[in-house]
Amino acid sequence: MAKKDGGVKLLGFWASPFSRRVEMALKLKGVPYEYLEQDLMNKSPLLLELNPIFKKVPVLVHNGKILPESHLILEYIDQTWKNNPILPQDPYEKAMAFFWAKFVDEQVGPTAFKSVIKAEKGIEVAIEEARELIMFLEKEITGKDLFGGKTIGFLDMVVGSMIPFCLARGWEGMGIDMIPEEKFPELNRWIKKLNEIEIVRECIPNREKQIEHMKNVAKRIKSA
Ligand SMILES: N[C@@H](CCC(=O)N[C@@H](CS)C(=O)NCC(=O)O)C(=O)O
Structure with a gap:
């Protein structure tokens, strides 16, 4: 299960702007990740398990920590991998x-x-x-x-x-x-x-x- 594995996984959908922006941040930071494409018309048990409240992509999994919502994910990525900062310091x-x-x-x-x-x-x-x-x-x-x-x-x-x-x-x-x-x-x-x-x-x-x-x-x- 993704939850228990280490590393970074991203549940996303190819046409979703919310998923695209998270991939941009991961690539900019040079973070290796496994991408798990989701079928939003037929949601996977994994997506429903990891994001039971909103049932939406993206969901980031980092060392077993689960995080939905693209703005929060981008902020988390920025604070976790400090190179190439994406948010203002001020x-x-x-x-x-x-x-x-x-x-x-x-x-x-x-x-x-x-x-x-x-x-x-x-x-x-x-x-x-x-x-x-x-x-x-x-x-x-x-x-x-x-x-x-x-x-x-x-x-x-x-x-x-x-x-x-x-x-x-x-x-x-x-x-x-x-x-x-x-x-x-x-x-x-x-x-x-x-x-x-x-x-x-x-x-x-x-x-x-x-x-x-x-x-x-x-x-x-x-x-x-
Ligand atoms: N506020 C969320 C929005 C995410 C969102 O709307 N994702 C869409 C894909 S573009 C989704 O998963 N939709 C599935 C659904 O609404 O059932 C974010 O910023 O991550």
């Missing part, structure tokens, strides 16, 4: 990194994607509302190379895994460019920079495969 900057991560995962992610698919107030309104949220991130990245400063950090992993390498691909499948360069020059510059980082390229899902996957997710949301 308490306020660190708190704000968590603030933006929460905003991205709880507001931009589900709200923007579902509302665009459902388009209850019309597609144009839904796109505009989503872009209004993303504009906060455009302002936040202005004047910075990356959210983490000069090197990739926690927030780059959170925002990157969720927006350009997940949601934008979902919107792309609907024929929408959600972050057009003329409206979001700074975010586009940042996305190009992220694409140049090897561990990012290694961890993000295949574009075509993900677009297909997001189309299926959209179909499920529409019919729910």
Whole structure:
């Protein structure tokens, strides 16, 4: 059983932004780990045993210690393997990194994607509302190379895994460019920079495969 084994194991799902960001952190830190791909439509007894409350990926197992929830996992990784720090040292900057991560995962992610698919107030309104949220991130990245400063950090992993390498691909499948360069020059510059980082390229899902996957997710949301 994973629980009793030593070393690091990660239960994840290939298209999950929450799993992708954890792999980015493990790779950046050079931590060897065993990756256990999960079928979320038919959850394994292991996933249900290790994360009985949320029943979600990712779950990190380190020397028998079990940890769900990607933000907590990233913080744990950062504090356990100190090389290549990903969270700011300054308490306020660190708190704000968590603030933006929460905003991205709880507001931009589900709200923007579902509302665009459902388009209850019309597609144009839904796109505009989503872009209004993303504009906060455009302002936040202005004047910075990356959210983490000069090197990739926690927030780059959170925002990157969720927006350009997940949601934008979902919107792309609907024929929408959600972050057009003329409206979001700074975010586009940042996305190009992220694409140049090897561990990012290694961890993000295949574009075509993900677009297909997001189309299926959209179909499920529409019919729910
Ligand atoms: N707050 C969690 C969210 C994790 C999450 O939503 N994972 C999704 C995959 S993208 C999942 O496992 N979904 C399965 C389900 O909802 O049944 C985190 O940050 O790790």
